[in-house]
Amino acid sequence: MLDIAHITLRGALMYRLLLGAAIAATATSAFAADAVAPIVMEPELAQPHISGYVEAYLGGLYLTSGGEHESATTAGGAGRVNFPIDPRWNIQADAFVDSLWVQSQNLDGYGGAVHAYWRDPSSYALGGFTSVTGYGGDVVSGENLYSFAVGPEAQAYFGNVTVYGQIYYGQLRATGQSEHFDNWGGRGVVRYFAQDNLRFDAELGYSRISLGGESLNTVTGALQAMYRFSGTPLSVFGRYQLDHVSSPGSSGSLNVHKFVIGLRGSFGSDTLLDEDRNGATMDTYRPNFILPLL
Structure with a gap:
């Protein structure tokens, strides 16, 4: 009887130990889950980073005025880099060069711009810019001509459409001379993304150059298509731009047609849409x- 009682007692003790261990394990698991839960957080938003692109183009110009025609070859390029100061404030720096050759003479424009703006990639961007351009080549040899412009700019984002507006005031000057031409203008651009890597642009602009009572007006219209190869930084584009130049009181006008094709290499962005909303836009x-x- 003693042995049976002893075995029974041992069985009861073992049962209680197992039951206690199960309760302890359950409590430990619950405690561990509570301890880990605060650590499991929502994925962090991507931090702002430097991005931009470099592009080059080659094409031709076709000029018509009063029944006369002239053609020219053109080439150029640009580089733009966006520097985020924080998740919303950005500084963008541009550098560009444009050249044309007509009747064995050439004309060059080269310069840069700085943009400072606040951007919400889901809504809009608002800021301002300043640019400086110098001119060289056979046509203006020895003149030391340059121009500058400054003004506000803004973008609004509607899904896969970006609307971009910009107005400016500037001057065309010659180094060391006080006399100058005033330049007022503005432009509007609509960018439509048929796909994240397929972009179409339509642009309309106006510019007025004046000195005293004389002025020269330019109305600009442009169409552009760009495609970025998926998974690569490379894009190809084609652009047509028409500048219609006229002067009040003059019966003549000048139409300048420009056709170009180009190649762009981007960094710090995954698609053309990403570049437009988060990069150098x-x-x-x-x-x-x-x-x-001219």
Whole structure:
């Protein structure tokens, strides 16, 4: 009987130990889950980073005025880099060069721009810019001509559409001379993304150069298509731009047609849409004939 009682007692003790261990294990698991839960957080948003692109183009110009025609070859390029200061404030720096050759003479425009703006990638961007352009080549040899422009700019985002507006005031000057030409203008651009890597642009602009009572008006229209190869930084694009130049009181006018194809290499962005909303999205007006008074 003693042995049976002893075995029974041992069995009861073992049962209680197992039951206690199960309760302890359950409590430990619950405690561990509570301890780990605060550590499991929502994925962090991507931090702002430097991005931009470099592009180059080659094409031709076709000029018509009073029944006369002239053609020219053109080439150029640009580089733009966006520097985020924080998740919303950005500084973008641009550098560009444009050249054309006509009747064995050439004209060059080269310069840069700085944009400062606040951007919400889901809504809009608002800021301002300043640009400086120098001119060289056979046509303006020894003149030391340059121009500058400054003004506000803004973008609004509607799904796969970006609307971009920009107005500016500037001057065309010669180094060491006080006399100058005033330049007022504005432009509007609509960018439509048929796909994340397929972008279409339509642009309309106006510019007025004046000195005293004389002025020269330019109306600009442009269409552009760009495609970025998926998984690569490379894009190809084609652009057509028409500048219609006229002067009040004059019966003559000048039409400058520009056709170009180009190649762009981007960094810090995954798609053209990502580049537009999070990268180097600003630009500046560049006339077909490079020099605003040509």
